[in-house]
Amino acid sequence: MQIKELARATGVDMETIRFYEKQGLWPAPARLANGYRDYAPLHLERLAFIRHCRALDIALPDVRRLLQAIDAPGAACLDVDALxxxxxxxxxxxxxxxxxxxxxxxxxxxxxxxxxxxxxxxxxxxxxxxxxxxxxxxx
Incomplete structure (x- = not known):
């Protein structure tokens, strides 16, 4: 999906999506032949997660730590609890x-x-x- 579809699906504006991408909060999306980003369901899921964390007023560095915890499902949960x-x-x-x-x-x-x-x-x-x-x- 293109960025405008991702924005519409999550309620996050396109500039914020680009900012999160620059912050490395998810893998770079594939590019279409015309150069447009092609966001996958993974991006939609992570953006929805980030949006929910931000609604809880969790700072971006802490959101990054939570995303890292998701990416390491076998690790102990103590860091998440402390956060x-x-x-x-x-x-x-x-x-x-x-x-x-x-x-x-x-x-x-x-x-x-x-x-x-x-x-x-x-x-x-x-x-x-x-x-x-x-x-x-x-x-």
Missing amino acids: VDAQLARVRARLLSMQALERQLLQLRRSCSGDHAHQSCGILKELVGAAHGEACACH
Whole structure:
């Protein structure tokens, strides 16, 4: 299949497919007589795998390691387990960070209520003050 068919089948744009190919995430596809790449079912399967890993926010170097694990089915799974554990730790850290951000925004939101002119807006006053180095209600 040509790249546009591969893109359509996976929902991955053609530039990203070319990028993944340059990164060596799969074997080079065969070339047709006209020079176009001819992607095989293997490419479709690997691209779908990569897309799913990226949807889980797994970084490309880690995706590469997972692909290497697929290519070595007899190897121990400890590296894969460690990789997923590390990703889980990163996600949990981001969750804590996002919860802190939510608390800060809620505190900021409490500094203004009602329908009034911008010059009386507590949120804007807090943000402008913070930009000037003053303490902000959210911090």
